[in-house]
Amino acid sequence: MGDKPVWEPIGSSFIQHYYQLFGNNRTQLGAVYIDASCLTWEGQQFQGKAAIVEKLSSFPFQKIQHSLMAQDHQPMPDSCIISMVVGQLKADEDPIMGFHQMFLLKNIQDAWVCTDDMFRLALHNFG
Numbered sequence: 001m002g003d004k005p006v007w008e009p010i011g012s013s014f015i016q017h018y019y020q021l022f023g024n025n026r027t028q029l030g031a032v033y034i035d036a037s038c039l040t041w042e043g044q045q046f047q048g049k050a051a052i053v054e055k056l057s058s059f060p061f062q063k064i065q066h067s068l069m070a071q072d073h074q075p076m077p078d079s080c081i082i083s084m085v086v087g088q089l090k091a092d093e094d095p096i097m098g099f100h101q102m103f104l105l106k107n108i109q110d111a112w113v114c115t116d117d118m119f120r121l122a123l124h125n126f127g
Helices: 007-024 026-032 049-057
Strands: 033-041 044-047 064-076 080-091 097-108 111-121
Touching (some): 007 064
């Protein structure tokens, strides 16, 4: 099989950049969103760069580590890429937890930004 499709390295680079910012300085995540971006975080919805950064910066933990197990990327119409991440995270001294996150990336003026972001911890309630 030949080279990876163009959306694979774009999606992978975005994911690497996003989690690096998330782990080092969440306030800088505003650089990956636009004013029309939407975030659904554990069922709570936020719209706009400022509201998203406020939510992501409000978490009480001091340090977080993400371990990415898998990521998938697909092209979408209108110069978009959809990316799905499955991984584990460890915040401060809390136990390791699984998570799923989906990003819709759009090329706007030769820059890739996140227009839609959905996050869920991989917690199961079978009771």
